[in-house]
Amino acid sequence: MVAWFNFITFDIIGDLTLGESFDCLKESELHSWVALLCEFLKASMFANIVVRFPWASKVVLPLITPKSLKEARAKHLQNTKERVIARMERKTDRPDFMTNVLKHNDKEVSTFPRH
Numbered sequence: 001m002v003a004w005f006n007f008i009t010f011d012i013i014g015d016l017t018l019g020e021s022f023d024c025l026k027e028s029e030l031h032s033w034v035a036l037l038c039e040f041l042k043a044s045m046f047a048n049i050v051v052r053f054p055w056a057s058k059v060v061l062p063l064i065t066p067k068s069l070k071e072a073r074a075k076h077l078q079n080t081k082e083r084v085i086a087r088m089e090r091k092t093d094r095p096d097f098m099t100n101v102l103k104h105n106d107k108e109v110s111t112f113p114r115h
Contacts, residue, residue: 010034018087019096033079039072 007024010031014022022031030038043065050061087098088105 006030017097018083019092019094036072036076036079039069040076043069043073
């Protein structure tokens with residue numbers, strides 16, 4: 001039951017924010033980007049712990065964060081950037097959350113940081 005609740009939740013979130021569903025319900029599994037998001041949240045937990053000790057963040061965080069979580073974080077950030085850029089470039093008549101963001105965006109798509 002929890003899995004299906006997650007499937008519908010992320011399908012709705014994807015549709016409302018980026019104008020595209022993640023098809024979790026259709027595929028009966030979490031989309032790879034959503035699964036990476038969950039790993040990203042785990043990595044954020046380590047950062048949240050270390051932020052309480054700013055003097056140790058540059059030394060301790062890299063040591064206590066598992067390599068798999070670092071890799072998941074990097075993949076998630078890259079996927080997020082790619083999806084946002086794709087949505088910014090896609091023209092649609094159907095409004096979503098990005099519609100208002102783009103309406104008030106003073107920068108061109110080409111100036112989005114592509115590190």
